[in-house]
Amino acid sequence: MSTGTLIGVIVVVLVVVAAVAVLSRFFLQRKRLRERFGPEYERAVERSDSRMAAERELVEREREHAKLELRPLAPVTRESYARSWSRIQEQFVDTPQEAVTQADRLVTDLMAERGYPTEGYERQEALLSVEHANTLEHYREAHTISQRQDRGEASTEDLRAAMVHYRTLFEDLLGREDNRREEGAR
Template identity: 35%
Template sequence: MSAQEEVPQLLTSQDEEGFRTRWQEIQNRFVDAPREAVHEADGLVADVMQTLATTFSQHKQELEGQWSQGGEADTENLRMALRKYRSFFNRLLSS
């Protein structure tokens, strides 16, 4: 990935901090309530995945909105869209 390539943000810093705080709280409760902690961890992971899906959907709508304003997407716009998808793809697989 080049230095000029735009890297879409998958989570806001506020979302990430909130998820990390929830994770720490879940881990802290495990000793006293392991079953509940695992149940809460499942919910947290589902929330993170839903947030990522929402973020991806918003980025997709932005791309489609750009194309709908200008009619046909030229090769450069398509190349930039593919780079954004590649960035999403690589970041998701590296997690």
């Protein structure tokens, strides 16, 4: 085999190895994003011009999320929020509109307590998607119903559904499962 042929074979092998490495990295990132974002991954792909653009958006959300100073809740704080939620649920029977408004406010307060931004719904939604992707659709539904309520277009059944949606996100933000895992690790 001539030197030129040998160099040609080596170059081809190196190009193939480099291509495999790039493709492996690409597919591993895609898998990681799918696992981390769950249903939010598919939603981002559907809303985007391409899968690559959606994945860039999700990576950017991760970068922004990494800048946050998220805090776990102290047990006393967690209990205080849980009691507040119970009071709001009890209030629903007599004043459902006010209960939904207070549920929205309590969820926003809990986000702030944990270290999430509370200005701008779209930013909240994007940053919550990084760690709370599985309950984010509940937040969207509750927010949509709250907006309809503001326009006087939400029925009592809609308001009940909003409370259920808010509760799902509330419990996720409250972090009960995370705390059980931390306590089990001690």
